[in-house]
Amino acid sequence: MHIDDSYSRQAQMNWPVLSPGETVVWRGRPVRSKYATKDAKLTLTGIPVAAFITFWMSMALRIPNKNGPVAWLFPAFGMIFVLQALYLLVGHYLRNWLEWKNIEYAVTNRRTVIRRGAWRVSEISRPHSESPIELRASSDGRIGDVKFQARGKVAMTGLKQQLEGMFNPEAATGQFALYAVENPSDVYRTILAQANTVTNRIRDNA
Numbered sequence: 001m002h003i004d005d006s007y008s009r010q011a012q013m014n015w016p017v018l019s020p021g022e023t024v025v026w027r028g029r030p031v032r033s034k035y036a037t038k039d040a041k042l043t044l045t046g047i048p049v050a051a052f053i054t055f056w057m058s059m060a061l062r063i064p065n066k067n068g069p070v071a072w073l074f075p076a077f078g079m080i081f082v083l084q085a086l087y088l089l090v091g092h093y094l095r096n097w098l099e100w101k102n103i104e105y106a107v108t109n110r111r112t113v114i115r116r117g118a119w120r121v122s123e124i125s126r127p128h129s130e131s132p133i134e135l136r137a138s139s140d141g142r143i144g145d146v147k148f149q150a151r152g153k154v155a156m157t158g159l160k161q162q163l164e165g166m167f168n169p170e171a172a173t174g175q176f177a178l179y180a181v182e183n184p185s186d187v188y189r190t191i192l193a194q195a196n197t198v199t200n201r202i203r204d205n206a
Contacts, residue, residue: 016106016113016123026107026190029100030180034143036097038179046088053081105178107187109194112148114178126176128195135188144184146191147177 018024057078087095099118106113112132113125126148137144181187 015104015115016108016125018108019110022108022110024106024108025194026105026187028105028181028187030103030105030178031143031182032097032100032180034180035100035103036093038096038145039092042088042092043090046085049081049088050085053078053085057082105181105187107190107194109197112176112178112191114176124176128191128197131195132188132191135184137184141183141185143180143182145177145179146181146184146188147175 016024060078095118099116102115102117102121104115106115111125111127113123115121115123130148132146133149134147135144136147178184178187
């Protein structure tokens with residue numbers, strides 16, 4: 001669901017919108033400095049992309065001098081990959097820094113919910129039947145990530161989806177995670193406890 005930017009302060013305080021019988025058991029936000037660097041590995045991915053597009057553009061920019069205006073289509077096409085390379089190298093740090101103001105996590109007795117978005121805020125959630133499979137924490141255990149099993153590669157059919165996948169790998173992989181949370185082991189155990197409660201309830205009603 002998309003959350004309208006005109007939401008009142010009261011509506012945002014009451015986030016997430018709950019179903020009858022659903023209650024919030026934990027709510028939190030990531031640590032901004034850690035959230036901004038959560039995709040640092042993309043910088044390494046961006047190095048070969050940047051090297052290739054630099055070579056491509058150096059060749060493409062020589063064509064217009066010989067073949068006229070139509071040849072500018074080649075460097076124009078390459079600009080998409082120039083932007084992608086810049087995003088992979090440094091852009092994701094800025095995006096995550098800006099997105100932080102809209103990021104919020106919640107765990108209810110039925111699901112885990114994430115509100116996020118750098119410009120347009122959206123909400124996604126996972127039921128507790130899909131429990132987290134990975135906990136990554138700092139050496140002192142104070143800050144870390146709680147990751148859920150990815151549902152598999154998402155089909156990118158439209159141009160908008162394909163462009164989003166280029167600049168947001170999580171959209172393409174279907175990754176769902178609570179990044180840079182404080183005391184991640186406590187959050188992890190809270191989700192598992194709620195998942196066990198849901199499983200026991202289903203078993204008792206069977």
